[in-house]
Amino acid sequence: MLPAFREDGRVRDLADALADVVGREHVLVDPETRAGYERDWTGRFGGPSAFVVRPGSTEEVSSVLLACAERSVPVIPQGGNTGLVGGGVPGKHDSRADRSHWPSPPAIISLSRISTLEPVDTASSQVTAGAGVTLAALQAAAASAGLAFAVDLAARDSATVGGMVATNAGGLHVMRHGAMRSQVLGLEAVLADGRVISRLDGLVKDNTGYDLSQLLVGSEGTLAVVTAARLRLVPAMHEQVVALLGFPGTEEALVALALLRRRADGLQAAELFYDDGLELVCSHAGIPRPLVHRWGAYLLVECASMNDPADGLLEALESLDLPDDATALATDAPSRARLWAYRELHSETVSSKGVPHKLDVTLPQGRLARFEAAVREVVERAAPRSTLVLFGHAGDGNLHVNVVGPDPDDESVDDAILRLVISMGGSISAEHGIGRAKSKPWRLFLNPKIPRQGPCY
């Protein structure tokens, strides 16, 4: 069936026309060269494309979009292809879509060649980056100007500015600096009919009309293809301190966090995990437990500042009045990394137990403790002999819920957890977006018939 599409005259004509625009070598029609673009890095999502086109400039993106629109060929913009919800690759069944409407599988538009990174504007602490610039390249440029980019992700070597804008990428420091949205001063983007909109002037204050750049952030390529972004940079904070704190439970951990927010200068991360997960991590990695005694809930906090933030954190911790054996502090880099490992090894540890059901949810901060208790009950009921591992970004109310045990294709436990999230006024997608993975849960999310709690005070 697929070859028939590819032999379709219109698609062949389009590929030829685009070759005139971007160069023959940047229109990939062979299945072998296309393959890397047609499947996401997790291997869970993917499907056939008509071809892959790699424009090298905003003007070329404009010509490509216009040509595809004129021939009704659907398009999928793709950045570094590191997304977790399959939003940047074709669907398994896209080639079977209604041919009266779509004459072919989608064309993938890879933005990776639009990788111009302008010099850092040190006067304004800003930089203009093409959609294909990787996070690592952006971070390096900021660092060489004595500045930093506020968002950091594990996929930094592949994740691109365009994709991070389109998905409003989050990460570890959202509680201090906000997500990608907060870093965007303006965008250049191409609409479906080829028109270019642009606000790259870097004006910090500009109250002349709607902020269309902000509308595009997190829109996942449904409104326009982002080709460049004007981004704010933040001062580099070289002085850091990390503390691991033990608490009887989530409630106590969150009370402490609320106090640290008000008193610990430069607080930029507050990660939460639990004793069952920590036990698995320590035995999987063969590392010693971090504190003498066991605690119900653990908080890993990090402060960063231009001046040494350790005294400030110590003072704030004293006001918490924690027992001696509930605190581990690290100032030098190796010790800080050792404490971070307890949090960071959670993902790897979970995957070593089997194929996990992974959910990425946010709760109103004031309901996080109740959610933790409730989700344990829900999973116990829906999948009695499974392993539940919870961890996440406590500072953002963002929990990663991992369940190992139920068949990967059995969605009943996911469904039960998401219904709980929705009923408690939370979000079914904290930082990963909708893409293909969440389109079904999203319909659940939008269902007004599920009763949910109102605002949280």
Added chain:
Amino acid sequence: MLPAFREDGRVRDLADALADVVGREHVLVDPETRAGYERDWTGRFGGPSAFVVRPGSTEEVSSVLLACAERSVPVIPQGGNTGLVGGGVPGKHDSRADRSHWPSPPAIISLSRISTLEPVDTASSQVTAGAGVTLAALQAAAASAGLAFAVDLAARDSATVGGMVATNAGGLHVMRHGAMRSQVLGLEAVLADGRVISRLDGLVKDNTGYDLSQLLVGSEGTLAVVTAARLRLVPAMHEQVVALLGFPGTEEALVALALLRRRADGLQAAELFYDDGLELVCSHAGIPRPLVHRWGAYLLVECASMNDPADGLLEALESLDLPDDATALATDAPSRARLWAYRELHSETVSSKGVPHKLDVTLPQGRLARFEAAVREVVERAAPRSTLVLFGHAGDGNLHVNVVGPDPDDESVDDAILRLVISMGGSISAEHGIGRAKSKPWRLFLNPKIPRQGPCY
């Protein structure tokens, strides 16, 4: 002509219908009771309304908007009526508008009664405030929870949350915390047909669809009437230090500012002014000049932190290698206020010289020095014997351009300045919005025929 409108049966019926919704005492039809709502506080803008209606809840706003829409009566939402561009009051000529389209002058919808301020959510450092809550009330609530609201304005006792959201209000600390936009986690608002949209759950991370709340920020009531906002609060920063620095000119001041951005912990304000303005301020207020020698340009910087930021600022200043007589430092509150007065007395001083032409513009940070030189030439040419006073928020590239001399009704100097701003890639409205005052310059701004410089690196 106007009485005829007011006697119009449809408008009278509408007022009666709304009285059933909000209570008779909250539909103001008498010219005397309407007067305070029909004119802005500067006295420059205003015009007759059909009536003023003061709904007390979101549901009442919904009913009011639906009823007005059904009868094609235009509406103007109004907050604290402290705007500077006449966006919250009827226009002088609204009553002469095309009657085939609008059967009456606009109805003013005052949001002042929607003033519920929920308890501060200390777990998340957030609060939900009704549109009519004043900035002062919001600040007081935050302070009593050991937190602060990041935006501050001189009009704090009257300015309301709804108006500040609708105009994306700025202020002194934008360089650190962003404008109103950056404080908004979500909004409740009513569309023109009475439908209510609401995102007050305070989720820090939620990537499920377009962020419509952000689209409403700065939309000046053109898309919806904001009835409540979920706002982030920031830690209270009680330790403060202020320094006044003298430089040969703007270029040197901005180089120093770029370095302070990277090295001065907690930098939150950087205000710029000039020797001619300072001279006028000192003689107007009868206060001594702040530094022994005269300098071309002055920078007033403020750092605030949980821990004392003075040492950090001193260290950063040392690396600037300024002459001894170019620096004045203040740590105690009275001394800080004395230094701030040199900047804050600029507005009052300018007004004492006559009715000023006032422009509020932003330039790309890297072009601010060139703009300063160019605007002096432009004003010298357009209004040779006038007094030009420049001051503003250097950290945001935001200058307030004041010209005293030309007749207040003669717009040629304003026009010349705005054309310069546009040609240099700046914005004609930094923080005040479009409203009525800027609608004509805005058309100039949108004119693609004015050549302008591209992005600034």
